[in-house]
Amino acid sequence: xxxxxxxxxxxxxxxxxxxxxxxxxxxxxxxxxxxxxxxxxxxxxxxxxxxxxxxxxxxxxxxxxxxxxxxxxxxxxxxxxxxxxxxxxxxxxxxxxxxxxxxxxxxxxxxxxxxxxxxxxxxxxxxxxxxxxxxxxxxxxxxxxxxxxxxxxxxxxxxxxxxxxxxxxxxxxxxxxxxxxxxxxxxxxxxxxxxxxxxxxxxxx
Numbered sequence: 198x199x200x201x202x203x204x205x206x207x208x209x210x211x212x213x214x215x216x217x218x219x220x221x222x223x224x225x226x227x228x229x230x231x232x233x234x235x236x237x238x239x240x241x242x243x244x245x246x247x248x249x250x251x252x253x254x255x256x257x258x259x260x261x262x263x264x265x266x267x268x269x270x271x272x273x274x275x276x277x278x279x280x281x282x283x284x285x286x287x288x289x290x291x292x293x294x295x296x297x298x299x300x301x302x303x304x305x306x307x308x309x310x311x312x313x314x315x316x317x318x319x320x321x322x323x324x325x326x327x328x329x330x331x332x333x334x335x336x337x338x339x340x341x342x343x344x345x346x347x348x349x350x351x352x353x354x355x356x357x358x359x360x361x362x363x364x365x366x367x368x369x370x371x372x373x374x375x376x377x378x379x380x381x382x383x384x385x386x387x388x389x390x391x392x393x394x395x396x397x398x399x400x401x402x
Contacts, residue, residue, distance in 0.1 A: 265319040282331035298365040324354035
């Protein structure tokens with residue numbers, strides 16, 4: 198299952214948020230986060246301050262929204278439309294997360310590194326949503342039913358993020374694809390769903 202777009206009550210709401218997000222991301226390429234002001238964002242987006250505060254409590258809330266939507270769009274662009282639980286799709290999820298963090302590091306200024314906890318929360322939350330859907334749709338073997346899908350998804354989403362962060366911050370002697378080939382079996386084993394994956398493969402053939 199792909200990452201669903203955030204539901205909003207009005208098309209105008211989505212458009213306004215998109216304008217604010219675009220203005221914010223443009224400004225972040227020009228200066229560090231602390232130097233970006235709500236006034237600058239609204240002027241670039243050509244909306245008034247009252248409109249900004251109708252949508253976001255402050256620039257931190259806009260940052261969280263922007264990271265979440267950027268990652269959501271990256272997942273939707275990179276992953277297949279019929280995105281079901283399998284070893285290969287888990288590999289694609291890990292690879293996409295590695296490549297996203299690599300891109301995020303390229304765009305993030307050294308002075309903005311303190312924002313990483315905000316990035317972590319948005320990225321892992323979105324991954325957890327996908328994993329919960331996978332786990333709820335899979336035939337879990339009896340031993341793994343002791344833990345709820347929400348707990349398993351939370352643990353695995355942080356494992357994927359941690360692995361991707363490790364790769365993106367190291368002096369990379371191997372490509373993301375090579376790294377994921379090594380990491381995928383480790384995370385797959387932590388899911389304890391080998392039998393479910395095999396049964397899905399058989400049923401889909």
